[in-house]
Amino acid sequence: MSAYKRLSIRQKQIVWAWLFLAIPTLFYGLIRFYPTGTAFVISFQDWNLLGERTWTGLSNYQKLWNDPVFWKVFRNTFAYLIIGTPVSLVISFVIAYHLDKTRFMHGFLRMLYFLPFMTSAVAMAWVWRWFYQPVPIGLFNNFLASAGIPQIAFLNSTTNALPAVLAPAVWAGLGFQVIIFMAGLRAIPGSYYEAAKIDGVGWWTVLTRITLPLLKPTIVFIVVFSSIGFLRIFDHVFNMTTNNPGGPLNATKPLVLMIYETAFSSFDMGYAAAQTVVLFLILLLVSLLQLWILKGDNS
């Protein structure tokens, strides 16, 4: 104790800071950074989970480069990102923009939009699976049939399956994005709109010149957040294509599902780790790129 008393105020602060930091540091070290580091190491090794780990150098990465399934999966993952992010951004903004102006049952409507976000992805995926079934079971095809439109093979077609899997994923994330957008809209002072009204500026100009620029921080957050979500998409795909995960013919398979299969069906840990590293780098790159593009000229 006397040793502590002899410390200067600054040194005491440092002691306390490290004391408080110790738990999160340990937590992140053990639970986050150690496994991450191990994954990087394993990506240069050959390991079947039980046997010896053997160093193989870059052979996992070479295998990945020459694997046609990987490139297919790579394209799928980006398809989820490139379709999912803008579509969910536009839909959630349109909903938030109008919901913000609605006074009638405002709280209830907001709750309805948020409900899917709280629902389990497994349950949702199975309900949507039912929607997509052919007649006489599936909801959508029943509608089409009653309107006299030919059936659509949603989940069984290599071209339709990916959008069909993406739709519930977009829908599920909508509630969260709507809430964030509404918070952003609320933060814009009402006098900005009143000033524009007095200046006689039309609603489109108000939207594009005032609302959207002022929502930029919100948009940056949602774009980054939802991009990471779509790049890591797994549960929706897995649950909607359980008979043949990622099928038909890998048409819906995202990178995370490939990693899962490589690791826990083929028990090729080294190869799976290499894929993980690639996914990590993609996520890092995409996020940095978006932050850089969207935040660029913000002062």
Added chain:
Amino acid sequence: MAKLSLKKLTKSYGKVEVLHGIDLEVDDGEFVVFVGPSGCGKSTSLRMIAGLEEITSGEIWIGGRKVNDLEPKDRDIAMVFQNYAIYPHMSVRKNIAFGLWNAPLSKAEKAARIEEVARILDMSELLERKPSQLSGGQRQRVAIGRAMVRNPAVFLFDEPLSNLDAQLRTQMRLEIKKLHQQVGNTIIFVTHDQVEAMTLADRIVIMKDGHIQQVGTPEDVFHAPANTFVAQFIGAPSMNMLNVTGAGDEISLSSGIKMQPGRQTQTGQPLLLGVRPDDLSVDDQNPIVTGKVVVREPLGSETLIYVSGPQGEIVAKVPGKSGVKVGDEVKLGATPEALHFFDTETGDALV
């Protein structure tokens, strides 16, 4: 530039009426200040003139046109908001240009107008800056610039100085007054600060609870307040109010002092006697109140003394060098012209 008339203007939110029939005529080029405590309906009136609030009943005329059903943009007005409402993502130039968005002018004409306004407001070198790079006073000027560039018939100011610190507020007050003398447009200015109202206005409109209490020049409302509310709202510190009883050409105070106010009163009639702290002098031959000084607030050139006596506590403003100390017994008096009489029941001034 134009006249502005409000005729029997009322505003209700649901069943609650907040503005009870406002009548007002504002002359071309006049600077009129609406002043009153919060909730008095001054901002609501302004927003109704601007077209941001619907009119429940009554009429608003601007420049000989009834504007009740016109959109804000068609009313030939411009407004400066309390929080300035300048867009943080646009440069000063773009902010000002926003006021001209729909103006039927060529690009060159618009640019010339912006330059001219910037020159008048002395901010030509600030045009390319973003609002975040400006001080509070400069932002205020941008907001005024955006209103000016529209060259409206009527300028509306909604508490534009409230967000500034005391020193800057005084400075901007002066600038707004100079600006008005320079451009000469009709101005309606809303504030809760009576000093701002007094210093800026050609005429002051004092409001309370959705009613106009008095309309008049700063001198009118200060020297001849219409009722006790106006008397106590205008002037700092507030006018002292004493309960007195009339007795012919005399009045008697509750402390027992009798005096001649220089006017006839009804014998036995209870009255309110108002006297401003500035009008009281120490050691008067004909005192209204006597008592002990309990608190002294030196303000430099003047000192406020709080005198406690049988009639309650009274504030007086005495010269800074008068040397009155806490604990002193003082006799305070005033000339008959400085005395104001009010009806005890209604609070209306007795002339």
